[in-house]
């Protein structure tokens with residue numbers, strides 16, 4: 001399965017996300033702030049990142065924008081997590097470069113479905129050299 005980096009400052013949300021991912025057979029790296037998450041993304045190159053949008057200090061959108069500007073991390077799919085299930089936030093996360101979007105509270109079916117579809121998309125485009133980051 002996948003190695004997934006979870007960047008989330010809320011302990012209850014982190015615990016839930018970690019549990020759901022481990023139950024699905026994934027391995028989990030975790031960070032509670034964007035700065036630590038960026039370091040882990042560059043050093044450990046996870047297969048996918050779950051990115052809380054509201055973080056202390058640098059927010060998840062700024063962190064995603066940095067990941068998508070860095071050739072070393074641009075290919076890692078980023079799923080935005082936000083409690084603010086508003087159209088404007090979906091649009092903002094898309095503009096920041098997020099590849100997917102999940103509103104909290106986390107529902108396992110939705111989490112697994114988004115991860116599966118992104119991992120399938122990554123495999124499908126593995127031989128492609130496209131630089132497009134406009135995946136739905």
Ligand code: MN
Nearest residue numbers: 009052054055
């Ligand atoms: Mn948060």
